[in-house]
Amino acid sequence: MLTQSSVLAADGQPYQLIALRNVNNVVVTLMDWGATLLSARIPMQDGSVRETLLGCASPEQYTEQAAFLGASIGRYANRIANSRFTLDGKTVNVVPNQGEHQLHGGPDGFDKRRWAIASQNSTEVVFTLTSVEGDQGFPGTLQATATYRLTDDNRISIEYRATVDKACPVNLTNHVYFNLDGAQTDVRHHTLQLLADAYLPVDSSGIPHEGLKDVAGTSFDFREPKIVAQDFLSDADQQKVKGYDHGFLLRAKGDASQVVANVWSQDKKLQMAVYTSAPAIQFYSGNYLDGTLSRTAQPYASWQGLALESEFLPDSPNHPEWPQPDCVLRPGKEYVSLTEYQFIPQ
Numbered sequence: 147m148l149t150q151s152s153v154l155a156a157d158g159q160p161y162q163l164i165a166l167r168n169v170n171n172v173v174v175t176l177m178d179w180g181a182t183l184l185s186a187r188i189p190m191q192d193g194s195v196r197e198t199l200l201g202c203a204s205p206e207q208y209t210e211q212a213a214f215l216g217a218s219i220g221r222y223a224n225r226i227a228n229s230r231f232t233l234d235g236k237t238v239n240v241v242p243n244q245g246e247h248q249l250h251g252g253p254d255g256f257d258k259r260r261w262a263i264a265s266q267n268s269t270e271v272v273f274t275l276t277s278v279e280g281d282q283g284f285p286g287t288l289q290a291t292a293t294y295r296l297t298d299d300n301r302i303s304i305e306y307r308a309t310v311d312k313a314c315p316v317n318l319t320n321h322v323y324f325n326l327d328g329a330q331t332d333v334r335h336h337t338l339q340l341l342a343d344a345y346l347p348v349d350s351s352g353i354p355h356e357g358l359k360d361v362a363g364t365s366f367d368f369r370e371p372k373i374v375a376q377d378f379l380s381d382a383d384q385q386k387v388k389g390y391d392h393g394f395l396l397r398a399k400g401d402a403s404q405v406v407a408n409v410w411s412q413d414k415k416l417q418m419a420v421y422t423s424a425p426a427i428q429f430y431s432g433n434y435l436d437g438t439l440s441r442t443a444q445p446y447a448s449w450q451g452l453a454l455e456s457e458f459l460p461d462s463p464n465h466p467e468w469p470q471p472d473c474v475l476r477p478g479k480e481y482v483s484l485t486e487y488q489f490i491p492q
Contacts, residue, residue, distance in 0.1 A: 148266060153206045155179055157260055161205035164263070164271045166296040172489070174296050177205055181261040181273040181292040183216035183322045186302060188416065188489045196328035196416060198489065200451040202439045209258070213438045213446075214321035217257035218292050218306070219250045221277060221284050223319040224393070224428060224460035227353045231463035233285070233313060233474065240283030247351060250321070252282030257321070261292065270295045279312075286312025286477075301421075301488040308481040315463040316475040318483055319424070323432060323451030326411035326418060330440060333432060333452045334375035337410040340368035340429060342394035346459055350386045354461050358395060358468065366392065371408065374431060374452070388433035389449065393426045393459040395470065400425055402484050407454055415492050422485040424456035425470035456485040 151161035162178040175185040184205075186198045200215055202208050208215060222240075229242040243253040250257065261273035270293065277288040288310050295303040306318035325333055344358040345366040361367040365377035365384060379385055383392070398404040400423050407420040407427060420427070430453040438446040459465070462473040475481045 147268070148263070151205045153204065155206070155260065156209065159260070162263060163205065164266055166269050166271065166294070168269060168296050168300065169298045170300060172296060172300050174294070174302055176271060176294060178261050178263055178273060179205065179208065180217035180257040180259065181275070182208060182218065182257070183294070183302070183320060186489070188300070188491065190415060191491045196326070198324055198326055198328065198416070198418070200323035200325060200446060201441055203441045207439045211439050213323070213435055214250060214257050215438070216320065216322045218261070218273075218318065219321050219455075220256035220290060220316070220318045221251050221282065221288060222248070222315050222463070223250055223317045223455060223457045225249050225352050227461045227464055229283070231315065233315070233463070238283065238285060245351060247353060248282070249352075254282060256290070256318075264291070269297070285314050286310045288314065288316065290318065299488065300490065301486045303484070303486045306481070306483045308475060309479075310475050311477055313474055313476045315473045316481045317458045317462070317473055318481070319455045319457045320485070321453060321455060322487075323453050324409065324418065325451050326409060326416045327413070330442070330444065330446060330450050331412065332449050334378055334449050335373065335412040336452065337371050337373050337414075338368050338429075339371040339408040340394055340427065341397045341406050342427070343369070343397060344395045346393040346395070347383045348387065348392060348460065352387060352391060352460065354459070354465070361394075366394070371410070378431075389431040391428070391430045391433060393428050393457075395426050395459065396422070396424075398422070400471070402486070409452070409454075417490040417492055419488040419490065420454055420485070421488070422456035422483070424458070424483050424485065426457060426459045428453070428455040428457060428460070430455065456483065
């Protein structure tokens with residue numbers, strides 16, 4: 147179902163809102179601004195309905211928050227150190243927006259654009275976006291699509307595709323935040339399993355400062371389900387960024403048929419399984435959410451939502467030595483990244 151907001155966006159046109167519904171009466175809503183996930187309402191076994199995503203009260207409020215709630219991120223998700231990288235022997239300078247670094251595609255990233263609705267029905271919507279030569283400093287023109295599907299086994303399937311006419315690093319993701327309690331509670335009481343053997347330490351700006359590190363024997367070991375609070379802020383790697391905000395290299399190595407993560411609500415009545423073709427996931431425990439607009443009069447506080455962003459490791463354009471596919475997309479090739487979030491009432 148497609149509806150229009152009565153409020154106009156920055157380009158003078160109304161926000162377009164899309165509702166998807168499956169046979170289980172799961173309802174997922176999105177909007178074309180930022181190709182953004184707004185809501186996912188899950189019917190529970192006791193007959194109640196639980197909102198699982200963080201979001202704002204109205205479409206225009208999404209432009210008033212800096213947490214990237216539910217938005218599509220590009221051209222390059224996460225950070226590029228010093229806003230530059232070398233590509234085919236040449237230095238490329240991109241536009242910084244986090245001190246000297248670039249975060250999530252720059253100050254005018256894909257989250258701040260209106261995506262065109264190419265097609266939509268009751269269970270699927272396809273958005274498209276063109277990013278022109280030099281956009282945020284990136285080379286060449288990029289054509290992107292974002293396809294959202296709601297399946298009958300309660301998966302939100304997100305598939306990003308892109309092509310370029312000049313070589314360029316490409317790393318698209320959705321920055322959705324989850325709280326499976328269905329309320330503004332502390333997600334550190336959620337239980338997380340993350341099937342990754344290595345994580346990437348970062349400095350206080352989120353920039354990698356050493357190589358990948360084995361999770362064994364550290365607070366970053368979520369290979370067995372663990373309450374997020376158990377080892378929270380217990381070491382310097384977390385303390386630098388107020389909690390977890392780190393890339394994890396996944397065991398699945400791009401096999402989207404394998405579960406890469408599981409999350410359980412505090413009451414264990416709702417589980418979410420995660421699948422992705424991306425090589426890594428950025429686990430962010432919502433360390434800087436404080437003051438972010440919510441659906442209620444009470445803004446979100448830090449640690450009231452967690453993100454599991456499927457992507458390349460941060461600053462990958464400057465680290466071709468890392469054991470993952472090349473993040474540089476070249477003409478004639480297609481970037482494809484599939485991620486699915488499956489909701490399982492218990």
